Amino acid sequence: MTLRFTVSATDGAARRGRLETAHGAIDTPAFMPVGTAATVKAMTPEAVVETGAQIILGNTYHLMLRPSAERVAKLGGLHRFMNWPGPILTDSGGFQVMSLSQLNKVSEAGVSFQSHIDGAKYDLTPERSIEIQHLLDATITMQLDECVKLPADDKRVSEAMQLSLRWAERCKTAFKLRDGYGLFGIVQGGTNGALREQSAKGLIKTGFDGYAVGGLAVGETQAEMFATLDVTTPHLPQDRPRYLMGVGKPSDLVGAVQRGIDMFDCVMPTRSGRNGQAFTRRGTINIRNARHAEDPRPIDEHCRCPACRNYSRAYVHHLVRSDEILGSMLMTAHNLTYYQDVMQGLRAAIAEGRLEAFAAGFHAGEASGDI
Numbered sequence: 001m002t003l004r005f006t007v008s009a010t011d012g013a014a015r016r017g018r019l020e021t022a023h024g025a026i027d028t029p030a031f032m033p034v035g036t037a038a039t040v041k042a043m044t045p046e047a048v049v050e051t052g053a054q055i056i057l058g059n060t061y062h063l064m065l066r067p068s069a070e071r072v073a074k075l076g077g078l079h080r081f082m083n084w085p086g087p088i089l090t091d092s093g094g095f096q097v098m099s100l101s102q103l104n105k106v107s108e109a110g111v112s113f114q115s116h117i118d119g120a121k122y123d124l125t126p127e128r129s130i131e132i133q134h135l136l137d138a139t140i141t142m143q144l145d146e147c148v149k150l151p152a153d154d155k156r157v158s159e160a161m162q163l164s165l166r167w168a169e170r171c172k173t174a175f176k177l178r179d180g181y182g183l184f185g186i187v188q189g190g191t192n193g194a195l196r197e198q199s200a201k202g203l204i205k206t207g208f209d210g211y212a213v214g215g216l217a218v219g220e221t222q223a224e225m226f227a228t229l230d231v232t233t234p235h236l237p238q239d240r241p242r243y244l245m246g247v248g249k250p251s252d253l254v255g256a257v258q259r260g261i262d263m264f265d266c267v268m269p270t271r272s273g274r275n276g277q278a279f280t281r282r283g284t285i286n287i288r289n290a291r292h293a294e295d296p297r298p299i300d301e302h303c304r305c306p307a308c309r310n311y312s313r314a315y316v317h318h319l320v321r322s323d324e325i326l327g328s329m330l331m332t333a334h335n336l337t338y339y340q341d342v343m344q345g346l347r348a349a350i351a352e353g354r355l356e357a358f359a360a361g362f363h364a365g366e367a368s369g370d371i
């Protein structure tokens with residue numbers, strides 16, 4: 001194995017672990033902020049480190065279009081380019097092609113599309129996706145896969161899952177083995193348990209350093225997502241990390257950790273933060289709401305972030321209402337800090353065998369309101 005993953009404690013299906021990589025270690029369960037265009041929007045790398053994040057995400061689709069993978073390589077790779085000292089996981093690009101580009105077409109060869117920036121034509125094959133992620137010097141590389149939007153019929157979901165399995169093999173063949181670097185397979189199959197099991201077993205036969213669960217948070221309910229995890233994670237190796245892609249809100253993270261997920265990414269804390277949504281242990285508030293206009297209290301008096309340590313709700317309300325850049329900076333720092341503190345709480349609860357009590361307390365807090 002090129003990536004060492006050790007599980008130090010379990011609590012039910014949940015695992016407390018540590019993933020050692022060429023660019024540093026990751027304590028799991030972990031939340032990975034999304035740094036789409038070589039930046040976690042509105043945050044310097046130092047501010048991201050201060051939240052407690054150890055690994056961030058980069059995006060093959062965006063970076064291949066601008067500035068191009070070759071240019072990032074010429075400048076020393078993504079770590080050097082964006083001055084991020086820790087591990088970086090990059091997605092393979094297929095998911096963003098289907099959600100962002102125009103005139104995209106999927107075939108056995110890969111996905112062809114036109115750039116949403118300038119209309120230029122591109123062919124993204126499994127081999128090219130792996131090459132791009134190599135040029136970026138991604139610590140963790142994701143296979144190219146096909147994710148279908150739900151609801152979709154079983155035939156369509158099965159075809160996409162089988163294609164993803166064939167692409168997984170091609171990605172494994174193209175991936176250059178380096179100690180401390182890893183390649184993750186992506187389990188597909190919609191909400192169909194038999195297709196999920198078939199996908200997991202097919203990926204395990206090929207063999208990967210970690211296994212992502214893709215194709216969720218694409219329109220299904222939280223109950224359907226959890227039910228799918230219940231019939232997916234038991235088929236995955238105990239000694240390899242599991243990554244639930246594009247998930248989610250805090251209660252999604254708690255429920256998915258209880259079902260054996262170790263890694264998460266989501267644009268919610270950053271994107272909704274810029275739009276004024278603040279996550280707190282007593283639920284969410286929108287700081288743009290008039291009720292905060294003269295509130296001298298911090299967003300969350302228990303929070304250690306720069307926004308809560310130094311500013312009032314009234315001030316952040318003013319900044320966000322005025323569309324000031326500092327408003328995005330403070331809201332993003334707060335939300336990412338809150339997400340990291342939830343993950344820290346989950347890691348400690350698993351290590352001490354009290355995850356059920358932690359989850360109960362978390363849900364009670366979210367429901368308590370009065371924020």
Ligand SMILES: NCc1cc(CSc2ccccc2)c2nc(N)[nH]c(=O)c2c1
Nearest residue numbers: 057058091095147214215216217245246
């Ligand atoms: N909505 C869930 C979701 C999100 C992402 C994107 S996760 C991401 C986003 C930006 C940067 C890095 C990873 C996915 N990526 C792939 N490859 N496959 C999926 O099924 C999938 C499902």
Ligand SMILES: [Zn+2]
Nearest residue numbers: 303305308334
């Ligand atoms: Zn805060």
